[in-house]
Amino acid sequence: MLMFSEDKGKVKFNKPLYGMTGKYTLAEGISLPYFSSLLDIDRAINELRIAEQVPASLEAKWSLKELFQREIDEKRVRQDIVKGYLLDPKKLKFFNAITIVLMPKGADDKILDSFENDSTIPPPTIPWEGNDVEDGQWNHPNARIANFGGVQFISIGLSARLRWDENRVLAVAVDGQHRLSALRTFREDQEFGRSGSLRTHEQETKIPVLFVLLHPDAGFLNVSVQANYSIRRISRELFTDLNKNAKTVDKARELILDDKSINAQCVRTLLTESTTEDIPGLLPLSLVRWQDDFNRFDTSYYLNSLVHLNLLVSEILELKDKELRDPMDKKQVMGFIKSINDALGINGQEVKDGERPLTRYYLEDCCEDEEDPHTPFSRLPEHYLDSAVEGFIVNFRPWLLRLLLDFKPYQELLAYARQYNLIEGNFGKFQAQTSKHKNAILQQENTKDSEWNKREILIPQSAINSMKENQWAFKAIFQKAMIRLGRIIGFEVRSENKNLGNIDDFLNFLNGLYDKGILRVDASLPDHSYRLWTFIALNPGNEKIKVNRAVEDRIFSLLRLWYFGTRKIQIDTAAGEQILSNRKLLQFFAADKNRVHWPGCPEAYETLRKGFDVATLYRKDSNEITIEEKKELVRVRFSAVLAAGLPVLSQLQRGALHEQSSEYYNQDNES
Template sequence: MGIEEALVEAQEVHYTKLRPILRGRFALSRTAIPYFSGVMSLEEVAKELGLVENLPADLRARWRLEELFQREIDWDRVRKSIVQGYLRVPDKLKFFNSITVALLPLDEKRHITSSYGDASNAPEPKPSLRASPWSVSNIGGVQLIQADSSPHGFVRWDPTRIFPATIDGQHRLAALQMLLNEGSLSLDALSTEISVLFLIADKRAGFDTAHLQALPDENPILAVVREIFIDLNKHAKGVKRARQILLDDQDIKSRCVRQMVSSTIGEVEEGRLPLGVVHWQHTDTAKFNVGEKTAPFITTVELLYSIVESVLALDTPRDPMDEAQVRRYVDSIERALGVSQQIASEPATYPNVAPLKDYVERVHLREGYEVPFVTLPSVYLKAADEAFKVRWRQLIVSTLQRFQAYSDFIDEVRARDALSGELAAFLVLPRRAQLQQIDEWGTERSARLDEPLHELAALKDGKWPFFAVFQKAIIRATVDAWGERTRDSRRKPTLEAFLDEWLSFLNWMWERGHFNLDAILQDDSDSRLWAAIGLNVASDTVRYSDAAMKRIAGLLILWWSVYNGETPSSAAKKYSKVSGNLSQCMLALYPEEEDIGARQSLARDRLERVLKKAKIGRGRRTPNGSV
């Protein structure tokens, strides 16, 4: 008898349809777990399968705290992340892996019972399914038909006697149920079929629980299901943040980060950071100044993402169906990247592509046909990539490559083969392969691995540029300084000319030791330059906060203005309030000379002196007092 013939037989009203399955067996423990793999339509999955959080209420007190926690459905995540942010995104490929369902026996009160019991009023299979090679097992409310010499079979169950509990894939099932209940799905979408793994905790299905130890008053079936449920949820690990950033093709900011980083070790790509100096694996830490573990790195993938997030300042909608929020989001994309301008500038590359606002209004906000706006279609994402290259990439990457603190360090990394040589190749190996390589090196390990990493780590010690808060601040200041310069109606410098001036200033500060954590305001003094700005006053430890980042960035802008002998810029005025008394002193230092050369020379001299004598922070003074 073929599958088609079996499936067209008349179905008993109180049983589900007869479904073809394949038998499998997981036998890595003393108790083997049989499972049965089948497919169900989208409508069947949504209507016939149950969520663990919907198990009968009288059982709640019998679930441990961790089990109760894992039973809970995060409905906000279901709606926003899975339904609106994934399933309803146009032109996005969608796929779910298998859902695992335990078919649990119910008593007459619809409470989970301790055994499946005998069958009553089970439907009679057709004669061809009762003959060899088929065997029929009526396991309480489950009818299981299996072939003796192959893994093929069929299954159906009585919904009044069986609770199909989804023990892996609850959020996926909840999303599918929500998607179906909201309606407006095409016939093609409704033809979706979902892979389902069925578990039947009964010896007649091949699941022998004799070796399992349950408490005297514990339901053995529920004990089995709970253990599997907890293991599946506990051992499921989320993708690390850095890996998400490197793999996400739908997120604008992630794509921008990848535009700044070379794609392979040893490859030197113009306008991109060498991969060998970017901490992208993040197996131990997401920082880049933690001793030998992060010795060759000048930044991290997560830090670059945070920088891009700050620079672009995209107003991502909390509700992708809210028209006002969506329009603000589109406005922020255009403001930060000018996607439509990029499209208009390259008609050959983007033929017949409408401005982004027009597309969103037509496809996502059309009355009566609203579609969640979560990400850009591929053509607009491509335009966003190109726009980021034009507007922001050189500004950020040049600062991280040409600022002397980083450029000198990159040279040291290169000299130790950590950019493209043997050490670089070793650092990207999986941990097990690294241990094998260390064994092969033997006594040469120290020279090849330990010494170069120790030397590189020592070069970063006590240097501000190798702290995340300072790197964010220096990029923030770079962006602000460039913005001030482009708004200056008296001169419109090229980006390259601005970078030459800006990096000359940063290098001038670096060469004089002002970017050391322990920089002081006066010789033979313990007054720290960065106290109450980027360091905690009492402990001299680094402040990792957005407020500290803004104070550091503001002070850099202020010093930049003095360095150039300019009138205080709007940025300097804005930041003077958050940079302590030192900033107030700085505002009085601008010289009056008309000759630009003399003015700059005098300004730099006064900047040098103010860094030697100043009152900063909470009234702390050098022995000589304030300027």
């Protein structure tokens, strides 16, 4: 509610605000005073301004883009904050304090560099209205009263009172613009049913606000700029610092905290709810790297990484959100919705809110007569999240957790952790602490027992780290490729393609490779100069792991051919049919006609063939070797690598690896 002083027509002082005052004096010669208060929600909306509410001439003259560094994102305000938060009846609503700078403006509404005192305009009286006894107490002998350029600021100790003249002062947000804009949109926009008047219970809301006071009479001091400071420049600096130093929540914490993200909610279904908790069938959070934003888990005691699990979930859901470049493009949105339903619908049904399918919601609520969209659709509406997460639990979680827990190297790590009570005992409790608390605990425990840190922490951590040495199972790039193949077996075909088996078959296959040492990074390839994984995932020059999508695709392709080859040999053996040699098996999987029963194999074959077809393999200048010689070298390498993952084929005569390949080349060219 705005109040006029006795000097009507010249000034328009608002009703006093009461609160506390403080200052930042963390650098010599600098004192930045502020005033903290609680504003009724209506007052906050009426009296506080965002960049867009400052007269348009200001933007042209003073470049509000530069001053405030960003414009209001209307989509974020309407969709995320108002619709996705304020209007959600299930959500507890709370905003951090909004930061305001009181800025002087001239008669032409342009922002001034400093407050200008006009001796013809007297300061407002105390009390502010009539015989207001409580406000009259601010007329106290010990009160420090500052009147400058349309601002009246009074302090008695830490208690303070603030008013400003809206004709001469703008209260502009330098932090919290989107929150303030959302509150205004929530009240004023007819779409949300308030039409300018909040409901009775909503009017009880108090908004925390911090006012920065940039005038010497209020205690502001900055020796670096002396008396020639510019309100605009300081405001710009404050805004930049607030937004630069207010660190964005890292991905790991977002996954822990975000209740609106499909990925975040799905990831959390894979984990125990807390550290020092061990529940069969879930990844124990105590062994998951959750404290930082890294996806690697190939060192230290980690079984997995929270950020990596998020990447796995993104990969297996295959939602077309990245293709949704325009949330008002109906075709793109329908493609996105289809990907949600394909992945997260249960038994062929759509994701639902009650009995209302997602597609119907979009056509009825976001489109005009189910034709042209009038509301953007950029993410799954929050009220459909429960159904989507349930779809993940049914369609993905069972087989995904089997692979993440029952694969032999992960089993061995978990068995060790449980044997020595690492999850629920001192080790898990210690790893859950902050860095400062860890140091304090170490000092405390080592004082009582000098071997505590070594026995309880260092030895177990080193033992787990040793389990991971040279093991592909603990490389994020390998696990991602493994899970991609698991998706085909556990979700895409499920029991519809008997050739591919099930997750148990896949696990048995992986465990077989692990037992044979095939899944060691340094695994050798007998009678060949380079290691088994060279040209697939290791650099032939220095034997270092290359990490990129092309390498992941080659690992995925090799696992596919190894697993499908193993399955075909098992099927042929059970049927009493002759087992194909490695040469003929390559021919078989390269042939396009066999993709129906063995999906993706021609592509896997070609991906690997290209990986082997490089100059380093030839050990000669490309001008010194014929095309046929290159093909022969690639064939020999490819055949040997395939045989390494197929135990039955490894028992064939060694000469079969080097047999002439004219038939292979003909088939290769035809493919």
